[in-house]
Amino acid sequence: MSTVLSSKEAVGERYELETMRHAQQMTWKAIDQIARVITPGMRESEAQSRGKEILAELGMDRIWHPLLIRFGTNTLKTFKQRSDGDPELGAEDIFFIDLGVVWQGHEGDAGATFTTGSDPEMIACAAAAKELFKRVESFWRSERVTGVALYDFAATQAQVMGWTLNLDIKGHRVSDFPHAIYRGGDLGDLDQHPNTGLWILEIQLAHPERPFGAFYEDLLI
Template identity: 35%
Template sequence: MTATLSCGHRCEILQTDLRYSCESGLTQVDQHTFSGWRQRCSIWNANKEGVEGFGQAEVYYCCCAGEHRGAISGLKGKSVMSAGNAATEEDQRASYLRDAQNKAICLFDEIERDLIRPGVSEQGLSDQIHALAAERYGVTAHWHKRVIRSGPHTLMPYVENPPDRIVEADDILFVDLGPVFEAWEADFGRTFVLGGDPVKHRLRDALEPVFLAAKSHFQSNPDITGEAFYDIACELAKQAGWEFGGRIAGHLVGSFPHETIPNDRITLYITRGNLDAMSRLNPLGQKRHWILEIHLVDRARQIGGFYEQLLTVD
């Protein structure tokens, strides 16, 4: 069954024991339209105020990262997915995420080649990246703010909003983007070094090996909790000679609009306090996909580096 959402995104609906899928696209059902959705479909434990036109509480699920509980009734539709269809759908979901990331890689290649340079402000670089993504890849939506950090700003995690800064000739800087390619999210981050400072180059070059080591740990133990995996990321950073700079080491990712993760939904982060197995399925019985982010810092030298991409899709 399909429904038109105010966010413009397709949804899948779970009503009692029936699963409704709207893979065929967006249509309006029984003249009802989901409305009252906050930015990026962020509703948790919603009540009747969250959805108009429906009465008794049921469960619905948007194709982003998490479940939404709302007031839904009177839905008509059919079908519970077969195991074969579910496997095919999972392959498709993984393929969409992989394709979005591959496009992000191409975008970052162009950013490095054409835009990374001294003398530009972080905000100016952000604006130029936005224009490049729109012109070359048709990206008009980013599910999270564009993050450009240079110099001492590279110590700061995503949640910080430092003042604008001019990129200098001997800087280290990183770019963290969440471009949406044809309704599927990418979340991708890379670090760049201007000049020849060997410590900055060593920091940049340490990021991918730490990422791959953490990924190897996850692949050998996919039932690990978010908290335990965060601790592994911190330990790997220490072993590499750096400090882990963030309070999280990743999060869920999916089709757009991405779940805006409230602070009380810690189970959607790779962080301390998340005692759920990362292999736990979503409410529709689907595999949840994770982004791994590695943030290494040297606080004495006031520099940091960042590396981010898919953990659960090769």
């Protein structure tokens, strides 16, 4: 990995970039498997229970942040907010999965949004969160800007795309477990260029008029 610039990017003795890549890959594998078992008629609590079973089957070390699966209007909730009730997934609906899982001592963290049915605005919202992530990721790859600048860029791009970016969600550190001892803060508050394999870029969008949103996050690597 490139040179660590500050204590905000400190890592433990076990940290290896390739193992971070492995954690990333396993987290996406888990998201794919969990998404395939979530179907209309299932409740959020049922989806979470099934998700934990799948993570155990895949051989995770442990969950390092609560497994979040949000249905419908709960897709507007931030990580720290509780879901309203225990909604049932509809035939024309939207949901996201947010996983924080330790694999081989390293923290995987990823999230994506999915839809049931054929509601064009829900489908567009899910696609927009992923597209905005890709635009910001590309900006990070091509320009040595700060984390602050990345989220300024994200907000501008979201507006251009016709969506509302939730700036209460601004990314965070990951590392060998537990990253919390390094206190890196939010990516969106970082006043230096974020190095590879250390930061999660989070994108959460809201539909400008209807009560749902979309979420997408992944490791900047």
